[in-house]
Amino acid sequence: MVHGVERKGRQTMTAALALLLALAAVPGVWARGENDGDEASPAMIPSGGIMLFYQSKGPLSFVTMTPKDRPSGVRELGTVKGVSCQHGLSIPLAAELRATSVSGGYGNGSFAKAVGQIKKDRPETAGLYDVRTDLRVFSLLGIYRKLCTEVTARAFAAS
Amino acid sequence: MYPTGMKPIVSLIALLTAASLTSCGLLYTDIKVPRGYRTASPSEVKSAPDDPTVTGKACNRSALFLFAWGDGSYAAALKDALGSRDGILYDARADVTVDAYLLGIYAKWCTVLSGRVAKP
Numbered sequence: 240m241v242h243g244v245e246r247k248g249r250q251t252m253t254a255a256l257a258l259l260l261a262l263a264a265v266p267g268v269w270a271r272g273e274n275d276g277d278e279a280s281p282a283m284i285p286s287g288g289i290m291l292f293y294q295s296k297g298p299l300s301f302v303t304m305t306p307k308d309r310p311s312g313v314r315e316l317g318t319v320k321g322v323s324c325q326h327g328l329s330i331p332l333a334a335e336l337r338a339t340s341v342s343g344g345y346g347n348g349s350f351a352k353a354v355g356q357i358k359k360d361r362p363e364t365a366g367l368y369d370v371r372t373d374l375r376v377f378s379l380l381g382i383y384r385k386l387c388t389e390v391t392a393r394a395f396a397a398s
Numbered sequence: 399m400y401p402t403g404m405k406p407i408v409s410l411i412a413l414l415t416a417a418s419l420t421s422c423g424l425l426y427t428d429i430k431v432p433r434g435y436r437t438a439s440p441s442e443v444k445s446a447p448d449d450p451t452v453t454g455k456a457c458n459r460s461a462l463f464l465f466a467w468g469d470g471s472y473a474a475a476l477k478d479a480l481g482s483r484d485g486i487l488y489d490a491r492a493d494v495t496v497d498a499y500l501l502g503i504y505a506k507w508c509t510v511l512s513g514r515v516a517k518p
Contacts, residue, residue, distance in 0.1 A: 282433065298433070301434065303434075303436045305437075305438040305442045306438050306442050306443045306444075306486055306518075307438070307441070315518065320473075370434075371432075371473045372434040373433055373472055374430065376422070376427055376430070377427060377428045378422065378423070378426070379425075380425055380426075381425075388433075391473040391476075393518070
Protein backbone atom coordinates (compact mmCIF):
# COMPACT_ATOMS: atom_id res chain seq x y z
CA MET A 240 0.00 0.00 0.00
CA VAL A 241 2.82 2.32 0.97
CA HIS A 242 4.68 1.41 -2.21
CA GLY A 243 1.50 2.01 -4.22
CA VAL A 244 1.14 5.53 -2.81
CA GLU A 245 4.83 6.24 -3.48
CA ARG A 246 4.55 4.96 -7.03
CA LYS A 247 1.43 7.03 -7.65
CA GLY A 248 3.16 10.13 -6.31
CA ARG A 249 6.24 9.45 -8.42
CA GLN A 250 4.16 9.01 -11.56
CA THR A 251 2.27 12.24 -10.87
CA MET A 252 5.59 14.01 -10.41
CA THR A 253 6.85 12.49 -13.67
CA ALA A 254 3.81 13.79 -15.56
CA ALA A 255 4.15 17.24 -13.98
CA LEU A 256 7.86 17.27 -14.83
CA ALA A 257 7.10 16.25 -18.41
CA LEU A 258 4.71 19.20 -18.74
CA LEU A 259 7.25 21.58 -17.25
CA LEU A 260 9.96 20.29 -19.58
CA ALA A 261 7.62 20.63 -22.52
CA LEU A 262 6.81 24.18 -21.54
CA ALA A 263 10.51 24.94 -21.22
CA ALA A 264 11.23 23.34 -24.59
CA VAL A 265 9.10 25.67 -26.65
CA PRO A 266 10.04 29.31 -27.00
CA GLY A 267 8.13 31.71 -24.80
CA VAL A 268 5.77 33.70 -26.93
CA TRP A 269 3.68 35.57 -24.43
CA ALA A 270 3.44 39.29 -24.89
CA ARG A 271 5.25 40.38 -21.77
CA GLY A 272 6.68 43.68 -22.75
CA GLU A 273 7.75 46.72 -20.89
CA ASN A 274 5.44 49.37 -19.54
CA ASP A 275 5.89 52.64 -17.77
CA GLY A 276 6.13 50.75 -14.48
CA ASP A 277 9.24 49.32 -12.94
CA GLU A 278 8.70 45.73 -14.06
CA ALA A 279 10.53 44.28 -17.03
CA SER A 280 10.82 40.78 -18.45
CA PRO A 281 13.81 39.70 -20.48
CA ALA A 282 13.26 37.66 -23.64
CA MET A 283 16.11 35.18 -23.75
CA ILE A 284 16.48 32.19 -26.04
CA PRO A 285 15.38 29.15 -24.00
CA SER A 286 17.90 26.50 -23.13
CA GLY A 287 17.05 23.17 -21.54
CA GLY A 288 18.62 19.82 -20.76
CA ILE A 289 22.37 19.81 -20.39
CA MET A 290 23.50 23.31 -21.27
CA LEU A 291 26.99 23.32 -22.70
CA PHE A 292 27.31 26.89 -23.84
CA TYR A 293 25.24 30.02 -23.38
CA GLN A 294 26.35 33.50 -24.30
CA SER A 295 23.39 35.57 -25.28
CA LYS A 296 21.95 39.05 -24.99
CA GLY A 297 18.24 39.79 -25.08
CA PRO A 298 15.83 42.70 -24.75
CA LEU A 299 14.74 43.79 -21.30
CA SER A 300 13.31 47.29 -21.25
CA PHE A 301 13.06 50.21 -23.63
CA VAL A 302 11.05 53.23 -22.53
CA THR A 303 10.65 54.90 -25.87
CA MET A 304 9.82 58.38 -27.01
CA THR A 305 6.34 59.45 -28.00
CA PRO A 306 5.80 62.22 -30.60
CA LYS A 307 5.69 64.79 -27.80
CA ASP A 308 9.24 63.91 -26.75
CA ARG A 309 10.58 64.59 -30.25
CA PRO A 310 12.64 67.82 -30.28
CA SER A 311 11.27 70.64 -32.38
CA GLY A 312 12.82 71.55 -35.70
CA VAL A 313 14.09 68.08 -36.50
CA ARG A 314 13.99 66.39 -39.91
CA GLU A 315 11.72 63.35 -40.37
CA LEU A 316 13.34 60.21 -41.74
CA GLY A 317 10.21 58.06 -41.93
CA THR A 318 9.78 54.50 -40.71
CA VAL A 319 12.90 52.50 -39.92
CA LYS A 320 13.47 48.96 -38.71
CA GLY A 321 16.23 47.15 -36.86
CA VAL A 322 16.53 43.46 -36.05
CA SER A 323 18.82 41.58 -33.68
CA CYS A 324 18.80 37.83 -33.03
CA GLN A 325 19.69 35.12 -30.56
CA HIS A 326 20.21 31.54 -31.74
CA GLY A 327 19.86 28.26 -29.91
CA LEU A 328 20.57 24.59 -30.52
CA SER A 329 19.07 21.69 -28.60
CA ILE A 330 20.15 18.22 -29.66
CA PRO A 331 18.31 15.24 -28.12
CA LEU A 332 20.54 12.44 -26.91
CA ALA A 333 17.99 9.72 -27.66
CA ALA A 334 15.07 9.23 -30.03
CA GLU A 335 12.27 9.56 -27.52
CA LEU A 336 9.94 12.31 -26.38
CA ARG A 337 11.45 12.91 -22.96
CA ALA A 338 15.05 12.41 -23.97
CA THR A 339 17.64 14.62 -22.36
CA SER A 340 19.24 17.06 -24.76
CA VAL A 341 22.41 19.05 -24.93
CA SER A 342 21.81 22.67 -25.67
CA GLY A 343 23.44 25.98 -26.23
CA GLY A 344 22.56 29.57 -26.96
CA TYR A 345 24.41 32.48 -28.46
CA GLY A 346 23.86 35.79 -30.15
CA ASN A 347 22.96 39.37 -29.47
CA GLY A 348 19.24 40.02 -29.61
CA SER A 349 19.37 43.15 -27.53
CA PHE A 350 17.57 46.43 -28.06
CA ALA A 351 21.00 48.04 -28.23
CA LYS A 352 21.97 46.00 -31.28
CA ALA A 353 18.61 46.50 -33.02
CA VAL A 354 18.82 50.26 -32.51
CA GLY A 355 22.49 50.13 -33.51
CA GLN A 356 21.49 48.48 -36.77
CA ILE A 357 19.03 51.29 -37.47
CA LYS A 358 21.76 53.84 -36.85
CA LYS A 359 24.13 51.88 -39.09
CA ASP A 360 21.57 51.85 -41.91
CA ARG A 361 20.62 55.49 -41.39
CA PRO A 362 23.67 57.19 -39.83
CA GLU A 363 21.86 60.52 -39.68
CA THR A 364 19.34 59.12 -37.16
CA ALA A 365 19.28 61.26 -34.05
CA GLY A 366 16.36 59.55 -32.31
CA LEU A 367 13.39 57.23 -32.55
CA TYR A 368 9.78 57.67 -31.53
CA ASP A 369 6.47 55.84 -31.98
CA VAL A 370 8.43 52.62 -31.41
CA ARG A 371 6.92 49.14 -31.78
CA THR A 372 8.91 46.21 -30.44
CA ASP A 373 8.08 42.68 -31.51
CA LEU A 374 9.65 39.26 -31.20
CA ARG A 375 10.12 36.83 -34.05
CA VAL A 376 10.14 33.22 -32.93
CA PHE A 377 11.56 30.64 -35.32
CA SER A 378 11.91 26.97 -34.46
CA LEU A 379 12.72 23.95 -36.57
CA LEU A 380 11.93 20.59 -34.96
CA GLY A 381 12.74 22.21 -31.63
CA ILE A 382 16.40 21.60 -32.48
CA TYR A 383 17.28 24.99 -33.93
CA ARG A 384 15.68 28.11 -32.53
CA LYS A 385 15.97 31.78 -33.33
CA LEU A 386 14.54 34.60 -31.28
CA CYS A 387 14.76 38.02 -32.90
CA THR A 388 13.98 41.43 -31.50
CA GLU A 389 12.43 43.69 -34.12
CA VAL A 390 12.30 47.42 -33.51
CA THR A 391 10.09 49.41 -35.89
CA ALA A 392 9.91 53.16 -35.35
CA ARG A 393 9.75 56.59 -36.85
CA ALA A 394 13.14 58.24 -36.94
CA PHE A 395 14.30 61.83 -36.98
CA ALA A 396 17.55 63.55 -37.76
CA ALA A 397 18.95 66.84 -36.60
CA SER A 398 17.94 69.48 -39.11
CA MET B 399 -1.10 5.51 -12.14
CA TYR B 400 -0.94 4.91 -15.90
CA PRO B 401 -1.24 1.48 -17.51
CA THR B 402 1.83 0.17 -19.32
CA GLY B 403 2.34 1.97 -22.61
CA MET B 404 0.43 5.06 -21.51
CA LYS B 405 3.49 7.08 -20.45
CA PRO B 406 4.44 8.11 -24.01
CA ILE B 407 0.85 9.17 -24.61
CA VAL B 408 0.82 11.26 -21.43
CA SER B 409 4.11 12.85 -22.49
CA LEU B 410 2.72 13.55 -25.94
CA ILE B 411 -0.42 15.13 -24.44
CA ALA B 412 1.81 17.29 -22.22
CA LEU B 413 3.82 18.41 -25.26
CA LEU B 414 0.69 19.16 -27.28
CA THR B 415 -0.80 21.10 -24.36
CA ALA B 416 2.37 23.13 -24.09
CA ALA B 417 2.40 23.71 -27.84
CA SER B 418 -1.20 24.89 -27.89
CA LEU B 419 -0.68 27.14 -24.85
CA THR B 420 2.26 28.89 -26.45
CA SER B 421 0.98 29.01 -30.06
CA CYS B 422 4.05 27.09 -31.18
CA GLY B 423 4.42 24.22 -33.59
CA LEU B 424 6.49 21.27 -32.49
CA LEU B 425 8.04 20.77 -35.93
CA TYR B 426 8.10 24.25 -37.41
CA THR B 427 7.51 27.69 -35.93
CA ASP B 428 7.94 31.06 -37.58
CA ILE B 429 5.80 33.61 -35.83
CA LYS B 430 6.03 37.18 -34.64
CA VAL B 431 4.57 38.20 -31.31
CA PRO B 432 4.05 41.66 -29.83
CA ARG B 433 6.37 42.81 -27.07
CA GLY B 434 5.93 46.50 -26.44
CA TYR B 435 4.39 49.64 -27.89
CA ARG B 436 4.39 52.87 -25.94
CA THR B 437 1.58 54.62 -27.73
CA ALA B 438 0.82 58.30 -27.63
CA SER B 439 -1.97 60.04 -25.76
CA PRO B 440 -4.05 62.76 -27.48
CA SER B 441 -1.97 65.51 -25.86
CA GLU B 442 1.23 64.04 -27.28
CA VAL B 443 0.27 64.35 -30.95
CA LYS B 444 -1.30 66.89 -33.24
CA SER B 445 -4.78 65.51 -32.57
CA ALA B 446 -7.93 66.88 -34.11
CA PRO B 447 -11.61 66.09 -33.49
CA ASP B 448 -12.01 64.67 -36.99
CA ASP B 449 -9.10 62.24 -36.73
CA PRO B 450 -10.24 58.87 -38.10
CA THR B 451 -10.61 55.81 -35.89
CA VAL B 452 -8.89 52.76 -37.33
CA THR B 453 -8.46 49.10 -36.46
CA GLY B 454 -5.72 46.74 -37.57
CA LYS B 455 -5.30 43.04 -37.07
CA ALA B 456 -2.27 40.76 -37.35
CA CYS B 457 -2.40 37.01 -36.77
CA ASN B 458 -0.39 33.92 -36.02
CA ARG B 459 -1.81 30.51 -36.86
CA SER B 460 -1.05 26.97 -35.83
CA ALA B 461 -2.21 23.65 -37.23
CA LEU B 462 -2.09 20.13 -35.83
CA PHE B 463 0.12 21.42 -33.00
CA LEU B 464 2.97 20.81 -35.43
CA PHE B 465 3.19 23.97 -37.51
CA ALA B 466 2.88 27.62 -36.51
CA TRP B 467 3.28 30.58 -38.77
CA GLY B 468 2.24 34.19 -39.20
CA ASP B 469 2.98 37.72 -38.18
CA GLY B 470 1.04 38.86 -35.12
CA SER B 471 3.37 41.74 -34.36
CA TYR B 472 2.50 45.28 -33.34
CA ALA B 473 4.27 46.47 -36.48
CA ALA B 474 1.99 44.37 -38.72
CA ALA B 475 -1.16 45.34 -36.79
CA LEU B 476 -0.25 49.02 -37.05
CA LYS B 477 0.52 48.68 -40.76
CA ASP B 478 -2.89 47.09 -41.26
CA ALA B 479 -4.55 49.82 -39.21
CA LEU B 480 -2.90 52.71 -41.02
CA GLY B 481 -3.22 51.27 -44.51
CA SER B 482 -1.93 53.85 -46.94
CA ARG B 483 -2.19 56.69 -44.41
CA ASP B 484 0.90 58.34 -43.01
CA GLY B 485 0.07 59.06 -39.43
CA ILE B 486 0.61 58.32 -35.78
CA LEU B 487 -1.76 56.14 -33.79
CA TYR B 488 -2.91 57.57 -30.49
CA ASP B 489 -5.52 56.71 -27.87
CA ALA B 490 -4.64 53.15 -28.80
CA ARG B 491 -6.06 49.89 -27.46
CA ALA B 492 -4.34 46.59 -28.05
CA ASP B 493 -6.26 43.35 -27.63
CA VAL B 494 -5.67 39.70 -28.30
CA THR B 495 -8.23 37.38 -29.87
CA VAL B 496 -7.81 33.64 -29.87
CA ASP B 497 -9.87 31.30 -32.03
CA ALA B 498 -9.24 27.61 -31.55
CA TYR B 499 -11.13 24.76 -33.15
CA LEU B 500 -11.23 21.01 -32.57
CA LEU B 501 -9.25 20.96 -29.32
CA GLY B 502 -6.82 23.47 -30.76
CA ILE B 503 -5.91 21.45 -33.85
CA TYR B 504 -6.28 24.73 -35.72
CA ALA B 505 -5.77 27.93 -33.80
CA LYS B 506 -5.56 31.59 -34.71
CA TRP B 507 -4.05 34.14 -32.32
CA CYS B 508 -4.44 37.77 -33.35
CA THR B 509 -3.22 41.12 -32.14
CA VAL B 510 -5.90 43.75 -32.66
CA LEU B 511 -4.82 47.36 -32.49
CA SER B 512 -7.31 50.19 -32.62
CA GLY B 513 -7.05 53.90 -32.08
CA ARG B 514 -7.17 57.26 -33.79
CA VAL B 515 -4.75 58.55 -36.37
CA ALA B 516 -3.09 61.92 -36.06
CA LYS B 517 -0.97 63.66 -38.63
CA PRO B 518 2.77 63.07 -38.11
